[in-house]
Amino acid sequence: MANTFEPVIVAFCCHYCAYTAADMAGSRRLSYPPNVHIIRVPCSGKVDAIHIMKAFERGADGVYVAGCLEGDCHFKNGNVRAGRRVEYVKKLLDEIGVGGERLEMITMSAGMGEHFARTASDFTEKIRKEGPNPVKLFTGAASRSAAA
């Protein structure tokens, strides 16, 4: 069972750095696990706590928010705010038993295609070890009907 577990991972990527780095990973053909699904946001600071919580509620096994390097944010400090928000949501996840380690804030510059691919691989491996999101054990059918 554990061997066949393929985690579903959501990566919220800021347009200016992480999303660009993801494109660069593409143009350099750097492979990473297909489990990672990118949602583009203008700034990592746009990622709301509710987006992250809903992702877990609907069964995502891991979520990461990827923004610019500290000091490099296109919007001054959106990434710092995102980092703080991620810390806060990690605590919530711990409290409700999902586990804060399923959520991560990652920073990189637009030129770091290698870093993007590597963190995508590392995070996927980490979540693979964590196993499936426990929410799914309880709400599988319910969330499915809600999604439809």
Place this chain on the structure above:
Amino acid sequence: MYAIKEAIVTKERFKDSIDTTLFFMDMRTSGKDYELYYQRAINEYGINFVRSRPHTVEEISETGDLSITFATAQSGIPQRSVFDMVVLSTGFRVSPDVIELSGKLGIDLNRHNYAKTTSFDPVATSRTGIYVCGLFEGPKDIPETMVQASAAAHRAATNLCSFPEQTKDSDIFPPEKDVSGQDTRIGIFVCDCGHNIGGVIDVGDVVEYAAGLPDVAVSQMIGRGCSRDSLAKIESEIQTHDLNRVVIGGCSPRSHETLFQDTVRRAGLNKYLLEIANIRDQDTWVHLDRPEDASNKAKDLIRMAVCGVALTHPLRDHVVPVNKAVLVVGGGVTGMTSALGLADQGFKVFLVEKSNTLGGVARSLRKTLSGDDVRAHIEELSRRTLSHDKIQVMTNAMIVDHSGMPGLFKTGLQVAPRWQYRQIEHGVTILATGAIPNRPQQYLLDEHDAVMTQLNLDGVIEDVPERVKGWEKVVMIQCVGSRTKENPNCSRICCQAALKNALRILDINPEAQIAILYRDMRTPGFQEDAFREARSRGVIFARYDMDDAPDVRANGDQITVLFNDPILQRKLELTTDCLVLSTGLIADDEVTEELSMIFHLPRTTDGYFLEDHVKLRPLDLPVPGFFVAGTAHAPKTIRESVAQAHGAVARAMTLLAKDTMDLGAAVARVEESKCAACLICVRACPFDVPFINAEGYSEIDQARCQGCGVCAAECPAKAIQLMQYEDDQIMAKLYGLLERVK
């Protein structure tokens, strides 16, 4: 480079089922970050590089295979390898038609039949008013071709007296259809992008799957989606099927969103009723080795886009007036050339230079490879720059802050001697901050008088030729401080500098014996002529490997150089009167780091500014209104820097020629009935835009909003939405993805 790329693509597609061997004489990966690509080909892809010039390819009649006979330097004995296929790297030559055309136009060609141009005006032909760009100017890669295309556009504009009438959107596009109240009718168009997508996944299968998603009226495969025919097809399909939302499955929205937005707009839809699923850069390119997973992921990404696009609604772009002044940072050859190009077109230019004089690194350079007088050119550029009534030069000036938005930037400076603060307002910025000569403390540099860099030698040749006359032996070492672990990239300019200086030494002192110790001679284009001339005039070239670098010892006034000659396969010792190190350029890390923080711009790992798209937008930086030129982009010759300066002027003029700039629609809007005036948005906004208005609600000035969405994320009442990235759209994508999770 082309060969390496093809070798890598072959490995990616067929893995280890195909062994790839690349025969080469010198590996010429001198473009920006090309050396890193070469290293990856060796270390990560396991491509077998053989340094040799094969002399015979024969067919083996029994098997139809091809045998290649070659000899390497390590063993003079001919070796034979057998291959299924042989691909020849054949390069370029000028076609007879073009030669004939040149005759009719009356432009001069060089000895290789390419258009003749000069170092300081590299896209101007011998006839005023006729310009050249791309391969006809000389063999080159895509980025350089793009740069020259822009450069030629600028040079041509200098001959025209005024800008053509501006075209308005209403001249090009039909009126927008009102889609409110309509049932959602989504059209999906999935591109195969040649082999890029279609070679990895079954596009037909994805299209069929997508047809079954909710509200999808049309799902089709399109060949190369960005081709003119395909765009016309999408346009007509939108009209025929009365579609009101469009999803494109293809490459990154970063490079192609505008193109598809125009298509949607031509079909009468608002351009924001479009969503792009990035199934190339973020799927097929990164999951080449797992086609089935890539195919499933493409379906996921398209399903997410379908869910998101259904909730889009028409938006109006935010338009700002363009301040037609330009800030040029850096007063070297590139900065001055850019400033003059813009000022001559009538634009106000602020030229900011951190040192006390104009000219930059080129001030310490005297001659180019083709023999042009650099000093005279700089003097002329400086004179024109300083006396131009449209250019305000600020030397000893430091940039300290930056605010505003594209078209309406404000940049703060401190200017010596009193470091008083002043702010300038400008619509466009060109970064021409240059690079710095590398001076690694190796091979007795700065310890022994007989050791110098190529840049030092250039000065000695001009100023103390009698010293050159006294030299019996000269040794040059290439790649000093570049292509190393610490600085892995190639410095690009050093091979031609070594040849230039070797030939100048021989001009002064024909008896001098010159040896150049090199790793690969990188003489692209017509620099090859100098390489050939140097060999024919007796310059000795000996290759060394990184793990067997030359050894240098002081020997009185002279220097003894010990190196391994790969052809003789023995250690040789040369005692030389002058040891010249080819040290190249390194990024001005302090400057680019500081400016990348102030302007929010990305850099490469080795500290150069990173352009928006390496091939398609080599002069544009990711922040609209910012451009880069010269050695701030990567090491390059003056000739190449001037082409980039001209190109950056043309890119800047595409913005300056218009009275307004389109900043997109991503601005935050407040729903007053939900707002509790809690001040959280006021405190959260990085740009201090929201305020509580007289009615007691948060108000966000659309003109000043930068579109980050921080306020929307922090608003506890969810009274703020960032257009284009509204919460319901993000959620819809999320739910779309997680729908399949059980």
